[in-house]
Amino acid sequence: MSFDFALIATSLPKILQGLGLTLNLLVVSTLLGLLLAVGILLMRLSQHAWLVWPAKAYIYFFRGTPLLVQLFIIYYGLPQFGLLRHSFLWPLLREPYWCSVIALALNTAAYVSEILRGGVLGVDKGLIEAGKALGLTKFQRASRITTPLAVRLALPAYSNEIVSMLKSTALASTVTLMEMTGVARTIVADTFAPYEIFIAATIIYLVLVWFIQTAFTLIEGYANRHVRKG
Amino acid sequence: MTGIVDLEQVNKFYGDYHALRNVDLSVAKGEKVVVCGPSGSGKSTMIRCINRLEEHDSGRIVVDGKELTDDESKIESVRREVGMVFQAFNLFPHMTVLQNLTLAPRLVHKKPRGEAEEAAMKYLTRVRIHDQANKYPSQLSGGQQQRVAIARALCMNPEVMLFDEPTSALDPEMISEVLDVMTDLAREGMTMICVTHEMGFARSVADRIVFMDNGEIIETSTPADFFAAPKTERARTFLGQILAH
Ligand SMILES: Nc1ncnc2c1ncn2[C@@H]1O[C@H](COP(=O)(O)OP(=O)(O)O)[C@@H](O)[C@H]1O
Ligand SMILES: [Mg+2]
Numbered sequence: 119m120s121f122d123f124a125l126i127a128t129s130l131p132k133i134l135q136g137l138g139l140t141l142n143l144l145v146v147s148t149l150l151g152l153l154l155a156v157g158i159l160l161m162r163l164s165q166h167a168w169l170v171w172p173a174k175a176y177i178y179f180f181r182g183t184p185l186l187v188q189l190f191i192i193y194y195g196l197p198q199f200g201l202l203r204h205s206f207l208w209p210l211l212r213e214p215y216w217c218s219v220i221a222l223a224l225n226t227a228a229y230v231s232e233i234l235r236g237g238v239l240g241v242d243k244g245l246i247e248a249g250k251a252l253g254l255t256k257f258q259r260a261s262r263i264t265t266p267l268a269v270r271l272a273l274p275a276y277s278n279e280i281v282s283m284l285k286s287t288a289l290a291s292t293v294t295l296m297e298m299t300g301v302a303r304t305i306v307a308d309t310f311a312p313y314e315i316f317i318a319a320t321i322i323y324l325v326l327v328w329f330i331q332t333a334f335t336l337i338e339g340y341a342n343r344h345v346r347k348g
Numbered sequence: 349m350t351g352i353v354d355l356e357q358v359n360k361f362y363g364d365y366h367a368l369r370n371v372d373l374s375v376a377k378g379e380k381v382v383v384c385g386p387s388g389s390g391k392s393t394m395i396r397c398i399n400r401l402e403e404h405d406s407g408r409i410v411v412d413g414k415e416l417t418d419d420e421s422k423i424e425s426v427r428r429e430v431g432m433v434f435q436a437f438n439l440f441p442h443m444t445v446l447q448n449l450t451l452a453p454r455l456v457h458k459k460p461r462g463e464a465e466e467a468a469m470k471y472l473t474r475v476r477i478h479d480q481a482n483k484y485p486s487q488l489s490g491g492q493q494q495r496v497a498i499a500r501a502l503c504m505n506p507e508v509m510l511f512d513e514p515t516s517a518l519d520p521e522m523i524s525e526v527l528d529v530m531t532d533l534a535r536e537g538m539t540m541i542c543v544t545h546e547m548g549f550a551r552s553v554a555d556r557i558v559f560m561d562n563g564e565i566i567e568t569s570t571p572a573d574f575f576a577a578p579k580t581e582r583a584r585t586f587l588g589q590i591l592a593h
Pocket of ligand 1: 388
């Protein structure tokens with residue numbers, strides 16, 4: 119069997135037709151996941167056991183099971199419930215796109231809330247006390263001191279999570295979505311050349327990861343400008 | 349007992365540990381009190397109770413007529429009148445010096461930015477550091493950071509200033525620049541409660557020295573009496589150790 123470099127070149131533009139959907143899945147589920155993560159974080163950090171407990175259970179469930187299984191449960195499992203088929207959610211749960219977005223968002227929310235919690239716990243207690251001593255309210259301390267510093271601490275881990283999310287979007291191909299991996303799989307079915315086609319896909323993923331990492335390096339550099347000596 | 353800060357029979361526990369035992373202290377307006385005593389004797393715990401960074405378990409703490417209880421709004425109003433300087437400076441690292449100084453006046457006193465910055469520059473000049481206004485804390489020396497922290501507290505126009513070992517984290521050559529600023533502040537009539545082992549400063553600035561051991565105030569004297577003839581054996585031992593350095 120010979121390796122066909124030309125096939126890589128010709129399949130690249132075809133696979134790129136799935137780029138829009140890949141990025142769409144990434145951006146939409148990352149943003150929804152972030153919103154959800156903040157809510158779970160607030161519950162997790164609360165003083166009330168009845169808020170902490172469900173947050174812990176949520177995090178345990180979504181970090182403790184494979185994303186692919188979560189996606190299948192949403193895509194194949196939920197429609198079994200008659201109740202859901204008659205609910206306002208049904209138009210969403212019927213769509214492979216929304217099933218994928220929901221699975222990705224629910225999953226990343228669990229990780230991101232823990233990443234953010236790590237940031238919050240890393241904020242120097244002395245700074246919070248300084249805020250108290252200056253008479254800042256709880257909300258002012260949270261918004262001006264804890265949040266900006268926690269976000270800075272969480273950035274490196276958060277950039278890893280975005281990279282991880284990019285790779286996870288490939289799972290959407292298992293529920294018929296034609297994002298990049300989905301496109302690659304159809305080309306493979308036509309050409310019987312999995313090697314070349316998936317290498318072409320690999321190249322595109324690596325380029326995307328490079329962009330994500332570079333963007334975060336710049337963001338971290340800006341956010342940590344106060345750390346530089348000079 | 350009607351000073352600007354009054355502690356009456358204050359007790360504080362950390363779990364089973366009795367950290368403050370029946371502490372009585374009344375500080376008059378304009379008075380400068382130096383608190384000293386061995387490590388772990390409860391000095392920090394006592395002054396942190398005055399602005400409710402720690403909650404006392406029994407007794408009364410009244411600051412400028414306001415008793416500290418669970419009432420959040422009273423706690424906030426006491427904190428607005430009481431400035432605090434910490435051993436570890438605790439400047440907000442993500443803000444410039446000027447932003448550190450204007451944050452609370454703008455948020456708490458609702459001062460417009462221009463006015464807050466003008467006041468901030470005035471205090472930075474007083475602590476002799478106005479040329480560093482746009483730097484970040486990490487770009488300053490320890491002594492400079494502590495002077496910024498003092499200026500930050502002063503920007504709130506406090507009635508009382510609390511200092512918790514403000515020079516203990518500093519390299520020796522920076523101690524005097526911070527003590528000089530504190531001495532100026534004392535001369536201007538600020539009410540000060542200061543935990544420190546800088547006995548030279550205590551001698552020249554304090555109206556009273558409070559000696560603590562094991563969660564108790566066991567001696568209160570003028571500096572002259574305290575240094576010349578400590579009343580208790582424990583204070584004598586402590587002074588012997590401190591002055592031996
Ligand atoms: N948050 C805390 N939890 C438990 N014990 C504490 C806490 N803070 C202080 N202590 C204990 O209380 C005692 C007094 O501490 P502190 O007021 O910091 O002493 P000092 O400032 O005189 O060195 C010490 O024995 C210390 O270990
Ligand atoms: Mg202490």
